[in-house]
Amino acid sequence: MAASPMAPTDHPRVLDGRAAVVTGASRGIGRAIAEELADCGALLCVTARDPHGVREAVAALRARGAEAVGVPGSVADPAHLWEVTERAMAEFGRVDIVVNNAATNQPYGPLMDADPDAWRTAFTVNVEAPLRLVQCAWRAWMSEHGGAVVNVCTEGAGHVGPNVGAYGTSKAALLHLTAQLAGEMGPLVRVNSVSPGLVRTEMARFVWERAEESVAAGLPAGRIGEPEDVARAVRWLVSDEASWITGAELLVDGGTRVRAASAGGASNDAVHQQLRHHLPGS
Numbered sequence: 001m002a003a004s005p006m007a008p009t010d011h012p013r014v015l016d017g018r019a020a021v022v023t024g025a026s027r028g029i030g031r032a033i034a035e036e037l038a039d040c041g042a043l044l045c046v047t048a049r050d051p052h053g054v055r056e057a058v059a060a061l062r063a064r065g066a067e068a069v070g071v072p073g074s075v076a077d078p079a080h081l082w083e084v085t086e087r088a089m090a091e092f093g094r095v096d097i098v099v100n101n102a103a104t105n106q107p108y109g110p111l112m113d114a115d116p117d118a119w120r121t122a123f124t125v126n127v128e129a130p131l132r133l134v135q136c137a138w139r140a141w142m143s144e145h146g147g148a149v150v151n152v153c154t155e156g157a158g159h160v161g162p163n164v165g166a167y168g169t170s171k172a173a174l175l176h177l178t179a180q181l182a183g184e185m186g187p188l189v190r191v192n193s194v195s196p197g198l199v200r201t202e203m204a205r206f207v208w209e210r211a212e213e214s215v216a217a218g219l220p221a222g223r224i225g226e227p228e229d230v231a232r233a234v235r236w237l238v239s240d241e242a243s244w245i246t247g248a249e250l251l252v253d254g255g256t257r258v259r260a261a262s263a264g265g266a267s268n269d270a271v272h273q274q275l276r277h278h279l280p281g282s
């Protein structure tokens, strides 16, 4: 039987009064993280490019009883990252938690065909932006008061796959950045990453929509991930329960890395078949 996607959570108010910035929080994993942190008492500042999506996410957070503000913009724009930090400081007077979740899986395709400018964009969004935002939070609050950072990486950064060279390379760099920052920012600030496997979101729709059953059958957990699976892991990592954990990569992947030994006996072919033959958004 597949592990339940909806493990019960009583939402202890372990983050009461702490302020969190979550990037890319209008849908998918970022939205679930923002809601999970809010349900545990955090004050939320959320971002995404589409202003409508940001407004909608803020309204949903407030409907859950949370204090929340939103700042539309791209994490690729350094001015936006300062604006986000300043807004959180103006509204809440603190920035205890940063979750670098926004990312791009473009450019898609073989690296020999990659446009180096598009390749650079993947690094701007997936690596440079997380560093810049953490610098902002450090200068505004964390260097004196401490805090916790979580970078959303990917299980896929641990190996190679068809057409995802820019994404995988930039996420591998984000993993290294996580470890380096953890070393530099302690003891005041803890920095960790979560690495999801295949999760039911828009970004990965082109994979799971066609192959959910075969991917799930090959996973020890017996199902693909839901955004809430990742959100609960992030909530734990930023809470005091994880106070002796920094520089860690937490796989939230339903057993993807160990699936070769599972009863389903699958390789990673079910995912790679989709990556090979279909494009994001197709």
Ligand SMILES: NC(=O)c1ccc[n+]([C@@H]2O[C@H](COP(=O)([O-])OP(=O)(O)OC[C@H]3O[C@@H](n4cnc5c(N)ncnc54)[C@H](OP(=O)(O)O)[C@@H]3O)[C@@H](O)[C@H]2O)c1
Residues within 6 Å of the ligand: 023, 024, 025, 026, 027, 028, 029, 030, 047, 048, 049, 050, 051, 053, 073, 074, 075, 076, 100, 101, 102, 103, 104, 125, 152, 153, 154, 155, 195, 196, 197, 198, 199, 200, 201, 202, 203, 204
């Ligand atoms: N889904 C998976 O299977 C999976 C697996 C491994 C890792 N991940 C990672 O999980 C994270 C979240 O992905 P997801 O699957 O939840 O994706 P998603 O459903 O496509 O959501 C992405 C979110 O980020 C925002 N966003 C995208 N580009 C942005 C930018 N340049 N600046 C600011 N916001 C931006 C989007 O809103 P706008 O479009 O309005 O900007 C949206 O709110 C990413 O880091 C991804 O790499 C996902």
